[in-house]
Amino acid sequence: MSFNDGVQLDPSQVEDRRGGGMRRGTKIGGGIGGGIVVLLLALFGINPNILGDMTGGRSQPPAVGSSVSSGGTQECKTGADADQRLDCRITGTVNSLNNFWPAYLAGYNVDYPRPKTVLFSQATNTGCGPASTAVGPFYCPADTTAYFDPGFFEELVTRFGSSGGPLAQEYVVAHEFGHHVQAILGNLDLAQQDPQGPQSGAVRVELQADCYAGLWVRYASTQKDPQSGQPFLDPLTEKDLQDALSAAEAVGDDRIQAAATGRVSPESWTHGSSAQRQKWFYTGYSIGDINKCDTFGVTAP
Template sequence: MSFNDGAELDPSQVQDRRGSGPGRGMKIGGGIGGGIVALILVLLGVNPQILEDLTGSGQPPAVGPGTTQSGGTRECRTGADADKRLDCRILGTVNSLNSFWPDYLADYNVKYSRPQTVIFSQATDTGCGAATSAVGPFYCPSDRTAYFDPGFFEELVDRFGSSGGPLAQEYVVAHEFGHHIQNMLGDLGRAQEDPQGPQSGAVRVELQADCYAGLWARYASTVKDPDTGQPFLEPLTKQDLADALSAASAVGDDRIQEAATGRVSPEAWTHGSSAQRQKWFSQGYSTGDITKCDTFAVARP
């Protein structure tokens, strides 16, 4: 899904912390795939902290909350920039999401509170502890912030076989904002109550965030820049939808498990299968109705 060239981006909605040394530690929070290295270790029954202890990774000082790369997303000004640069595309998607959700939720008498968004490289501090790039994109409910290392999107293509199309990347951003909506509505914590297995609360939370991403995708081309009145994004194409479904499939627990171990163990799932993730993104996209995203209301999500 490409941006309209004349759309005006708002760099103030994203904090760019790239450009400083790596920090230390792992993560706690909701994520698109739970990480590249860390998730695979978890699926194998290994504590990811062991890897850090053995390798001594992350010894340099952590990247502080106020650190900003010179230039960075401050140079992202128009939709044309978002079509050329991944970090600008993340910013533009954030702008679109922050324009979509307030009006949509108002119809359900819910007031939207804007989350913070951070772009980082290698490592950063968060309200959920120190985070490294290994965990992939995630949302931290403690500081109500979505975190993105742009390097993840290369991993998504190179190591997990996802499409590299724009909506594949925008879906990831929309999924993390879906966790913020869950946090607002009081559903995010249900993942911790039932953390593992194909019908678990954890899987249902992740699939609901996929459904919320599909909701945004349905209306994204009509969401207008509040300053210019011009839509941020061009109408969705069949290829765009295929790109998003490709990304959803790439981060399915079954696909990651099979690649890592050669077998699938549903009892260890925390995010849902490839088919489930595609199904619930499509549910949000096809219905445009948040009430149809209740993954907790069905016997088998």
Template sequence: MSFNDGVELDPSQVEDRRGGGMGRGTKIGGGIGGGVVLLLAALFGINPQLLEGLIGTGQEQPGLSQGTAPAECKLGSDADQRLDCRITGTVNSLNAFWPAYLAKYKVEYPRPRTVLFEVGTDTGCGAATSEVGPFYCPADTTAYFDPGFFQDLVNRFGSSGGPLAQEYVVAHEFGHHIQNVLGDLDRAQQDPRGPESGAVRVELQADCYAGLWTRYATTQKDPKTGQPFLEPLTQKDLNDALSAASAVGDDRIQKAATGRVTPEAWTHGSSAQRQTWFYRGYQTGDIAQCDTFRAATL
């Protein structure tokens, strides 16, 4: 989905660490109460070893310039031209949507932090590199994004690309924050592997939450201008998001990496399941319909 040109972005909601290199830290997930979820959240939770030979160094998105500071992201028109501004605008939209939505259920929304990085960075869950892809760290309630991943999503994983494919990635990681707020995120750690595992149910629920945001994103207004953040959704937009969800399905990535599918090792669910749950959130707009933990079948 494209942004309305006159919407005013708030770059203060995104910290830019690009160019700073990776600091020193403990092993990801080591000794941190919820930190092992970072391993499950890496590239939406896929084990980086499974992706050996598939992940590249990340290249610039054609038609988009990757600037050096989100402070340059001021308007919706910037979000349509620059990838870092699109991430910033999506973060702004999510941070406007979720507080009001959760308030209906008497749940307070503590705003998460968002960090852009390249190569690697320190996190509350330990040192992380670009190879883990986008992830959410519950220890510091921060979503981390290396913009180079979004080109990998197209080149290495076969997503069709497009704005909503990228916005879906951001919304998925914010979905993990919602799970952290609601007390569901640790279920992945308790049952980390298998086709019906807690890890798979956590990831599919985050997909559903991303779809839920998508339903309302075109009416959620920028508090400064009163304009909706995003323009009306097109079928192509929806297809792009579904393509991204399919591209990071466990079965598809396992097949590409090893030539076979092993459901016992799943941490996120199949391509079809990821599409189904994203679409369920989008179609219903109801967080109660995203309860993957009570679902008899996924």
């Protein structure tokens, strides 16, 4: 979804660590096999291996649409910037999510403590331990922070086959904020209690975060920037919706497993199939009711 040009972004909601912190190239394990395992466990979710030893090295390319700018996200001022630069699009999406969720949850008498958001390049330290690009975007409940290396968004297209549209990228951010909402509501820990399998708590947690992402999309074009009074985002188009569904399909456990090993092993799923991820994102978007995102209340998610 495109941003309204006149929307005023708030870059203070995003900490930009690119160019600093840990030395580049750290990753979990070694070789492409280790990377695939980590992605299967951690893509778009809580990082279960983040406390492990991290060694090795490789650099990451800049993301599609990203800007190599010395000013970082402090240069993200308007919606026009969000339409031009990936780091500004992430910033604008964070602003929109932090505007949407407090108002929505207030209807259920639930407070929304604002999470932190960090952009990093290749590796950084977190409240859950050291992390690298290899783990993908993730939410750390220990420090209530969502972490993104913008370089991941290129891999989402080139490695996983997603479209490169803006809502495909915004969906990633909204999914991680969905985990923060789960932490508030008390569902997040269920992933660790039942960590893998097609009916597991882990899969149900991830699918619920997809549903929450869809819920945000439903209302994103009506949430107004408090400074300009304009909606953060333009109305959803059919192409936008297809971009988001493309991203959800690209990161299904079955699709990633088939591409990596040539076979599908549901017993090791942690995030759900492509069809499940699309289904629950669309449920949140089409119905717009958080009560319909109860992935734990159905026999088969």
